[in-house]
Amino acid sequence: PQPSRLDERGVLEIGGCDALELAREFGTPAYVVSEDDLRGRARAMLAAYGARAERFEVVFASKAFPCTAVYRVFAEEGLGCDVASGGELAMALAAGFDPARIYFHGNAKSVGELRAALDARVGTIVVDNGDEIARLEALLGGRTQRVLLRVTPDVRGETHAAISTGQADSKFGVSMADAPAAIARLQAAPGLDLAGLHFHIGSQLLDVVPYLRAVAAVAELGDFPIVNVGGGLGAAYTDERPPSIEEYVAAKVDAVQAHLGLDRVIVDEPGRALVANSTVTLYTVQSVKRNVSTWVGVDGGMSDNLRPMLYGARYEVQVADRFGGDVLCHVAGKHCESGDVIARDVMLDDPRPGDVLVTPATGAYGHALANNYNGVPRPPVVFVKDGDARLVVRRETSEDLLARDV
Numbered sequence: 001p002q003p004s005r006l007d008e009r010g011v012l013e014i015g016g017c018d019a020l021e022l023a024r025e026f027g028t029p030a031y032v033v034s035e036d037d038l039r040g041r042a043r044a045m046l047a048a049y050g051a052r053a054e055r056f057e058v059v060f061a062s063k064a065f066p067c068t069a070v071y072r073v074f075a076e077e078g079l080g081c082d083v084a085s086g087g088e089l090a091m092a093l094a095a096g097f098d099p100a101r102i103y104f105h106g107n108a109k110s111v112g113e114l115r116a117a118l119d120a121r122v123g124t125i126v127v128d129n130g131d132e133i134a135r136l137e138a139l140l141g142g143r144t145q146r147v148l149l150r151v152t153p154d155v156r157g158e159t160h161a162a163i164s165t166g167q168a169d170s171k172f173g174v175s176m177a178d179a180p181a182a183i184a185r186l187q188a189a190p191g192l193d194l195a196g197l198h199f200h201i202g203s204q205l206l207d208v209v210p211y212l213r214a215v216a217a218v219a220e221l222g223d224f225p226i227v228n229v230g231g232g233l234g235a236a237y238t239d240e241r242p243p244s245i246e247e248y249v250a251a252k253v254d255a256v257q258a259h260l261g262l263d264r265v266i267v268d269e270p271g272r273a274l275v276a277n278s279t280v281t282l283y284t285v286q287s288v289k290r291n292v293s294t295w296v297g298v299d300g301g302m303s304d305n306l307r308p309m310l311y312g313a314r315y316e317v318q319v320a321d322r323f324g325g326d327v328l329c330h331v332a333g334k335h336c337e338s339g340d341v342i343a344r345d346v347m348l349d350d351p352r353p354g355d356v357l358v359t360p361a362t363g364a365y366g367h368a369l370a371n372n373y374n375g376v377p378r379p380p381v382v383f384v385k386d387g388d389a390r391l392v393v394r395r396e397t398s399e400d401l402l403a404r405d406v
């Protein structure tokens, strides 16, 4: 589904709501999320698996957009949930996720986090390393816990180094060389039920070929009921051409069926692909100046979208009621450093202070990576659907910035 379009006056509409009215009602910056888009992508992912695999589970990698309302949507759509910390676990449970459908991840889980996961009776803990096995055994206290073992398959997906995870020299998972010993140890541990293996080779992947190599590597480690193939499908931000959900699912299912047979349960953990394109960020232009380049200053920046600074990520920007244009600009945030640029070399239509700008595709790792740099309160999250808008996370205030002082 296309979450946004231009109405007859040339104003951006998202979820049937006018972008300028949303900016007036909720202020800027604001994340605006099309609920139908979230649901549509979850359904497309489930349908693609349903058409090809006998036994599968689609799990929302909640790190991409950890917000109660988003968790709730995906719980309602029948997805499982990947959490990577005690905090994400608390949010998933608060949103009503069935603990049995939760996968608890992390390369450095603390005793407190493991205890919280066991106490919540999460369905699966994805064990990352030998130290964790010992800690988990000590905490079981007679309980039985289903686990997967995360391995690093020595497969490199084509993506930014910071979000490539499956290489041999990775901080995630056990190496192919150490995996047999870890498997033996888990199988010998009373109370730990090793149901399968997990790998994740990287995020924002635009090519499905590496999955085939990763599944082939994991297949060498033995026969287990479950294989978790770890998400990773890229999203289109500007001119990227990611595989469709159907192509991506077909590649993963074919790889598993080729190397592991037909009766394997395939678990997938998409994050970005479910949420990136559901959301736009609205900003208001505060200043326009000419310093060699044309600099358009907006009321947000690296506190609401860190991805350009961390990964050199590129975004589009448009004036919400005047798409197109021929003024070459850099759209800069309000933070005190020169790297705080949301988009370089974008064409805008004569931008002026007071204009509402829109950055599409900010649903994945936008709100998730938001921060309070320069004491900037984090933006609200607004859900839109069929012309109605509802606030699901309010804007932070100065009081929030002071709330933890003792």
Ligand code: LLP
Pocket (backbone or CB within 6 Å): 061, 063, 064, 082, 105, 163, 200, 202, 203, 204, 205, 230, 231, 232, 233, 269, 270, 271, 272, 273, 307, 311, 364, 365
């Ligand atoms: N499963 C595991 C164990 C993961 O570590 C990740 C992402 C996923 C699933 C979901 O991957 P996805 O489908 O979203 O690609 N902050 C970075 C992305 C970090 C991804 C980390 N792990 C960014 O903004 O690009």
